[in-house]
Amino acid sequence: MKKLHTVSFLSALSLAALLLTPVTSRAQFTNGSVYLGPELGLGFGYGGGVVFGGEIEAPITNPGTVGSGRLAIAGRFDYWGWSDGLYSYSFIPITAYCKYHFVINDPNWDIFAGLGVGFAVVSFSYSGEGSGSSGYGGVFITLDGGVRYFVSPNVAIRGELSLLGYLPLAFGVDFKL
Secondary structure: OHHHHHHHHHHHHHHHHHHHOOOOOOOOOOOOOOEEEEEEEEEOOOOOEEEEEEEEEEEOOOOOOEOOEEEEEEEEEEEEEEEOOOEEEEEEEEEEEEEEEEOOOOOOEEEEEEEEEEEEEEEEEEOOOOOEEEEEEEEEEEEEEEEEEEEEOOEEEEEEEEOOOOOOEEEEEEEEO
16 A cells, blocks of 8 residues: 555656646647656546556547548556455456547647557456455447647646546656657
8 A cells, every 4th residue: 555655646746747847848749759658547347446557659640631630549558456355356458549639729738539449357356255266358448538738848748538448537647759
């Protein structure tokens, strides 16, 4: 539990530092770049909990190729679990996305929607009388929407909300590579 508090504190401190850093130049979600970063989220269902993970994303079309926006591909890997001493669950969803990024007049903001397909590995154990464990995996579909705000040309804060899937709310920091 102490490790969770340390990670949460360091994540909050990093986010505060990024928010307080003045923006000196404009940035934009652009082709030829890869966006990679860690994320924290809230998982619901199966006990829920704090989710740790990361996402990588790369644009694949120019604005105007598909509507006025651009398409990107992304991948996400997350982990969360919980235990009450008797029961323990863990979830590892791995998701591939196609995202549509809308073109807006302010290049510091990036608004997007995504459709993803993933595979979740779920494990369960019981340590009471007749103890045992099991695991299974399953395919899922997710529909996400989100926003990315560039605090500098190479660093952005990201928030996403999912209508389907395992991770309904996520916040991350993306680094432009």
